[in-house]
Amino acid sequence: MKKFINDPNDVLPEMMEGYLRAYGDIIERIEDYPSVVLKDLDPGKVGLIVGGGSGHEPIFIEYLGKGMADGASQGNICAAPSPDNILAVTKAVDRGKGVVYIYGNYSGDCMNFDMAAELADLEGIKTATVRVTDDVASAPKDRISDRRGIAGDFFVMRIAGAACYAGYDLEDVKRVADKANANTRTMGVALTPGTIPGEKPAFTLGEDEMEIGMGLHGEPGIRRDKIQPADKIVDQMMKMILEDLPFKKGDDVCLLVDGFGATTRMEMMIIIRRVSQLLDKEGITLHDVKFGNFATFQEMAGSSITLMRLDDELKKLYDSPMWSILFGQKGFSTHK
Amino acid sequence: MKKFINDPNDVLPEMMEGYLRAYGDIIERIEDYPSVVLKDLDPGKVGLIVGGGSGHEPIFIEYLGKGMADGASQGNICAAPSPDNILAVTKAVDRGKGVVYIYGNYSGDCMNFDMAAELADLEGIKTATVRVTDDVASAPKDRISDRRGIAGDFFVMRIAGAACYAGYDLEDVKRVADKANANTRTMGVALTPGTIPGEKPAFTLGEDEMEIGMGLHGEPGIRRDKIQPADKIVDQMMKMILEDLPFKKGDDVCLLVDGFGATTRMEMMIIIRRVSQLLDKEGITLHDVKFGNFATFQEMAGSSITLMRLDDELKKLYDSPMWSILFGQKGFSTHK
Known part of the structure; x- marks a missing residue:
């Protein structure tokens, strides 16, 4: 796989240097780790740390912002951050009100964030944990608590970030983030693999094949099929999503169509169109639509559909002003 | 090439339906054409229309916003919009102060926008035209007036949009947009081709090859080489960019690293890092950095580097509040 890299061993530090060059006025690096925090933290607020392995950019580093995350604790490529790494980020973002950890539910992340929580406790910093489990296929x-976290991370992290910014206390931030997670479902389909620099493609798929439910690290999905017309694929994905929660007539939902890395806007729009038609048919209201690359696996092609059901509290938090590097911003805006 | 599509003949209308589903509260479609305008146009301002062929999303449709474009006149995939299409968009955005057309310098676009300008004149609408010619390799x-417009479109359109929003008159919007174009230079490198749905890949490149200067429709570049380490590629691109204007010690510049479609954030960051090092060495100050997919050719992999040199007027306009669909927004933010 051809890529703009120098030595494959240098991609992570060189990437971090690029981010610091682009956003060094608002983020700073945590020494010794590929982790970053916002420079200008509002006093008296609960801290929000998101994290996991690197290589899925824009998540996690670009999720920093106001009404989003205060810190991103990132490990090496596809590797959980170490407990020491997480602890260092925790100390950097704690303002005496405690820190919430939000991350996708992967065993390495769970273990290391839990160890970091114990270390933080010894230092007198209270923490709370929310594991994102949106991937219906996993x-x-x-056994929802066994599910992986994928693009639904965005909604859960956004809700938690809004709650932190609104001045919620630690317990309440955890409560609304858990609620956001409990109301969020994702289904993905992979078309072509991603390749970590210096490695082979993470999996193989035939020229005419797709894999429904494949994870963001190439974890096996639930079915490998011949590729079908977009509407047929979306119909299958939406059936699984809608039945799982279940989403019902009268619900208000936010939609996120993630591109995984190499998927065109054209394809995302064809998907959004079909999802909208299906929601209309079900009597479900589309409150907001996001699309683009939110959680990728290098140049993987494919897409995931995420729905988050809103109640009044989630809607108010979701609609509150925010900014995030993810959206190329350094100042507040409304995203609804 | 596997894609999430239905019938290749339906990709354009289905894509438009998707965009209208996602952003229908703020944009409306111009009947009969894949063109859109903002619903809520500020009175008494010069109108800004951007345009060209479809298939390069997010440009042009996502360039709509405040301090950005009022209308996007889009043709079929890789085809210029017709004069009638452009005229319809012109009538929709004119508020009695005239309309500026900004588009990449391609023969079909030039011919059709010029014809539309004549038709608009017959209807009593004054227009002015700025052709973007940032592609150094072309x-x-x-013969700068023969150069193509590529990712530099963003900077020129942003400056013009800011000027329209600030209340500049038609002549002055054209003046600053021409100035932005005259101070903008881009060099691109392609690694893998893009594929229009239903067609073959637009070009072929060997497994270990790159093409320096290749255009966004697969137009031939200036040299085909074995792929090299990122820093070496960036050094060659930057040499051509810096010498062309030329950029000099003491200059303030904005940087845009475009991803073409399938390029990872990791690679963009490695490029940003190297560009920053070279600018430091030259004594050139980086005022702002943008990165991501701004002008794509489907799932093409590769990247372009764009620099715009700022004077006080351009800096003030660039830094003014804005929002654009491109950044997932529906409300003002500062992007510097």
Whole structure:
């Protein structure tokens, strides 16, 4: 796979240097780690740390912002951040009100964030943890706590960030983030693999194949099929999403169509169109639509559909002003 | 090439339906054409229309916003919009102060926008035209007016949009947009081709090849080489950019690193890092950095580097509040 890199061993530090060159006026690096925090933290607020392995940019580093994350604790490529890394970020963002950890539910992340929480406790910093489990394909409904976190991370992290910014206390930030997660469902389909620099493609798919439910690190999905017309694929994905929560007539939802890395806007729009038609048919109201690359696996092609059901509290938080590097911003805007 | 599409003949109308589903509260479609305008136009301002062929999303449709474009006149995939299409958009955005047309310098676009300008004149609407010619590789310096417009479109359109929003008159909007174009230079390198749905890849490149200067429709570049380390590629691109204007010690510049479609953030950051190092060495100050997909050719991999040199007027306009669909926004923010 051809890429703009120098030595494959240098991609992570060189990437971090690029981010610091682009956003060094508002973020600073945590020494020794590929982790960053906002420079200008509002006093008296609960801190929000998001994290996981690198290589899925824009997540996690670009999720920093106001009404979004205060810190991103990132490990090496596709590797969980170490407990020391997480602790260092925790100390940097704590303002005496405690810190919430939000991350996708992967065993390495769970272990290391839990260890960091213990270390933080020894230092007198209270923490709370929310594991994102939006990937419907990754485990059956009676084992939701085994599900992986994928693009739904965005909604859960956004809600938590809004709550922190609004002055919620630690317990309440955890409560609304758990609620956001409980109301968020994602289904993905992979078309072509991603390739970590210096490695082979993470998986192989035939010239005419797709894999429904494949994870963002190439984890096996639930079915490999011949590729079908977009509407047929979306119909299958939406059926699984809608039945799982279940979403019902009268619900208000936010939609996120993620591109994984190499998927065109044209394809995302064709998907958004079909999802909208299906929601109309079900009597479900589309409150907001986001699209683009939110959680990628290098140049992987494919897409995921995420729905978050809103209640009044989630809607108010979601609609509150924010900014995030993810949206190329350094100042407040409304995103609804 | 596997894609999320239905019938290749339907991709354009289905894409438009998707955009209208996602942003229908703020944009409306111009009947019969894949063109859109902002619903809420500020009275008494010069109108800004950007345009060209479809298939390069997010440009042009997502360039709509405040302090950005009022209308996007888009043709079929890789085809110029018709004069009638452009005229319809012109009538929709004119508020009695005239309309500025900004587009990349391609023969079909030039011909059709010029014809539309004549038709608009017959209807009593004054127009002015700015053709973006940022692509250093597309013609030598003594024939700048033959150069193509690529990712530099963003800077020229942003400056013009800011000027329209600030209340500049038609002549003055054209003046600053021409100035922005005259101070903008881009060099691109392609690694893999893009594929229009239903067609073959637009060009072929060997497994270990890159083409320096290749255009956004696969137009031939200036040299095909074995792929090299990122820093070496960037050094060659930057040499051509810096010498062409030329950029000099003491200059303030904005940088845009475009991803073409399938290029990872990791690669963009490695490029930003190297560009920053070279600018430091030259004594040139980086005023702002943008990165991501701004002008794509489907799932093409590669990248372009664009620099715009700022004077006080351009800096003030560039830094003024704005919002654009491109940044996922529906409300003002500062982008510096």
